[in-house]
Amino acid sequence: xxxxxxxxxxxxxxxxxxxxxxxxxxxxxxxxxxxxxxxxxxxxxxxxxxxxxxxxxxxxxxxxxxxxxxxxxxxxxxxxxxxxxxxxxxxxxxxxxxxxxxxxxxxxxxxxxxxxxxxxxxxxxxxxxxxxxxxxxxxxxxxxxxxxxxxxxxxxxxxxxxxxxxxxxxxxxxxxxxxxxxxxxxxxxxxxxxxxxxxxxxxxxxxxxxxxxxxxxxxxxxxxxxxxxxxxxxxxxxxxxxxxxxxxxxxxxxxxxxxxxxxxxxxxxxxxxxxxxxxxxxxxxxxxxxxxxxxxxxxxxxxxxxxxxxxxxxxxxxxxxxxxxxxxxxxxxxxxxxxxxxxxxxxxxxxxxxxxxxxxxxxxxxxxxxxxxxxxxxxxxxxxxxxxxxxxxxxxxxxxxxxxxxxxxxxxxxxxxxxxxxxxxxxxxxxxxxxxxxxxxxxxxxxxxxxxxxxxxxxxxxxxxxxxxxxxxxxxxxxxxxxxxxxxxxxxxxxxxxxxxxxxxxxxxxxxxxxxxxxxxxxxxxxxxxxxxxxxxxx
Numbered sequence: 210x211x212x213x214x215x216x217x218x219x220x221x222x223x224x225x226x227x228x229x230x231x232x233x234x235x236x237x238x239x240x241x242x243x244x245x246x247x248x249x250x251x252x253x254x255x256x257x258x259x260x261x262x263x264x265x266x267x268x269x270x271x272x273x274x275x276x277x278x279x280x281x282x283x284x285x286x287x288x289x290x291x292x293x294x295x296x297x298x299x300x301x302x303x304x305x306x307x308x309x310x311x312x313x314x315x316x317x318x319x320x321x322x323x324x325x326x327x328x329x330x331x332x333x334x335x336x337x338x339x340x341x342x343x344x345x346x347x348x349x350x351x352x353x354x355x356x357x358x359x360x361x362x363x364x365x366x367x368x369x370x371x372x373x374x375x376x377x378x379x380x381x382x383x384x385x386x387x388x389x390x391x392x393x394x395x396x397x398x399x400x401x402x403x404x405x406x407x408x409x410x411x412x413x414x415x416x417x418x419x420x421x422x423x424x425x426x427x428x429x430x431x432x433x434x435x436x437x438x439x440x441x442x443x444x445x446x447x448x449x450x451x452x453x454x455x456x457x458x459x460x461x462x463x464x465x466x467x468x469x470x471x472x473x474x475x476x477x478x479x480x481x482x483x484x485x486x487x488x489x490x491x492x493x494x495x496x497x498x499x500x501x502x503x504x505x506x507x508x509x510x511x512x513x514x515x516x517x518x519x520x521x522x523x524x525x526x527x528x529x530x531x532x533x534x535x536x537x538x539x540x541x542x543x544x545x546x547x548x549x550x551x552x553x554x555x556x557x558x559x560x561x562x563x564x565x566x567x568x569x570x571x572x573x574x575x576x577x578x579x580x581x582x583x584x585x586x587x588x589x590x591x592x593x594x595x596x597x598x599x600x601x602x603x604x605x606x607x608x609x610x611x612x613x614x615x616x617x618x619x620x621x622x623x624x625x626x627x628x629x630x631x632x633x634x635x636x637x638x639x640x641x642x643x644x645x646x647x648x649x650x651x652x653x654x655x656x657x658x659x660x661x662x663x664x665x666x667x668x669x670x671x672x673x674x675x676x677x678x679x680x681x682x683x684x685x686x687x688x689x690x691x692x693x694x695x696x697x698x699x700x701x702x703x704x705x706x707x708x709x710x711x712x713x714x715x716x717x718x719x720x721x722x723x724x725x726x727x728x729x730x731x732x733x734x735x736x737x738x739x740x741x742x743x744x745x746x747x748x
Contacts, residue, residue, distance in 0.1 A: 259435035267744040269724055270443045272464035279404040282394040283356050289446050292734045298394035298408035301330050306730025308542045309644040325684030330375040337431040339413040346375040351398035360389040384686035385647035411437045411740045422446050438743040465718035469529040482718040485531040487642040487731045492709040497631055497667040507565035515606045517553035522712050525598040533710040535699040543646035543695035575613040584613045591618035599637055631659045631667055644732045646695045649677045668707040
């Protein structure tokens with residue numbers, strides 16, 4: 210059987226958790242927030258833009274694909290809110306949008322203790338929330354704790370020795386947890402559940418329409434970074450099925466992110482900024498002992514060589530994506546530069562099937578093993594065209610080898626249920642890719658438990674387990690040392706192929722003629738550099 214899904218949780222371990230936006234955990238480090246003063250300064254500082262030579266002022270209209278019912282990034286999981294978050298909220302660190310390398314954010318710098326058991330964030334002086342109240346290290350510690358994020362469990366202590374220093378002490382070294390916490394949007398701890406909390410980003414909320422479809426943002430005069438060149442933005446939330454209408458009306462300066470599609474976008478007057486989504490679409494093989502036929506090395510190799518990846522990408526998305534050779538996007542700081550995907554070679558695939566002992570024993574045109582026909586059911590979500598197309602194509606390629614394969618549509622609920630129960634021979638689905646290269650959830654044998662854990666393929670490799678653990682426990686989280694380990698992890702996966710990586714779909718940002726400065730990449734919201742956006746007619 211071949212299963213397919215196109216949505217998966219970014220965190221979680223059971224089917225019930227697959228749609229949860231904010232997991233809750235207990236036994237977190239305790240930290241008491243300080244009492245923040247409510248007085249606002251009478252004369253807020255005047256910030257300078259990063260490039261005073263560029264045009265300043267004006268209101269840009271931004272279309273975001275999604276319909277959030279809350280503006281709280283801690284409690285709401287919505288694609289539009291992900292892109293909106295950098296406009297309203299700071300994070301301790303940022304990531305490079307193209308390489309995912311950590312960069313200073315609200316923290317000017319960060320360092321590790323000599324024993325690697327403590328990470329220290331160094332803050333600039335006189336930070337403020339957008340309402341003018343002091344934003345101290347103690348307030349940030351309280352904010353992190355209030356999120357109740359599971360990554361907090363990796364830390365035994367969160368302390369603020371002074372207003373400009375935040376210290377996190379590891380319970381066990383976990384570099385991925387550092388990346389996760391450093392990327393959490395910061396908001397006052399008492400407001401962690403509010404639908405429209407204040408932040409400390411370059412803009413603040415002006416007015417949110419009653420129908421929650423239009424949001425006005427105004428410049429935050431207390432912002433710690435360079436002042437935005439724009440005076441503000443008008444944000445319009447657009448449902449995915451309304452994108453074509455929005456494009457035809459053209460009443461925006463930028464719209465996105467628009468997902469990849471077989472149908473080209475019809476917007477000749479707009480600039481199309483294209484970048485790969487942080488997502489991998491791939492085939493997987495269930496390594497459970499009962500699945501001996503598909504797991505046989507020769508059969509696995511044949512299935513790899515049976516697929517024409519460039520042709521598949523062309524057929525399902527008109528080439529609107531990036532082929533993958535591993536589970537990290539090309540360009541990621543931890544991705545090896547020399548991995549390639551298997552070449553399409555149906556003759557070699559047939560040779561491997563013969564080596565596996567498959568023959569057409571009864572003359573019906575299909576390959577048999579041990580006196581019975583080897584069957585592959587290509588199952589997929591029935592509500593997603595992309596996954597339906599992949600299921601039909603995969604079955605077609607397998608049938609060309611003489612394998613009896615067919616597509617079978619399933620509901621999303623049934624697909625998730627089968628994945629978590631490891632009730633499949635093969636699966637094709639998609640999964641989000643986070644900035645940190647840690648993928649223990651996918652590959653570690655401890656995640657190989659039916660009904661929980663995300664190692665759906667039952668993959669069990671003790672040597673890879675050790676590499677995965679080493680990669681997140683490097684003292685000082687040195688990226689060069691971590692990259693060497695992740696290169697070895699990717700090379701191991703390329704040889705053993707528990708999954709057959711296919712592609713990452715592209716995303717599109719459509720930009721009008723008067724808005725400039727956008728520079729999107731896969732590992733950050735496309736609004737990451739909104740302070741550098743500016744309006745200029747006639748270019």
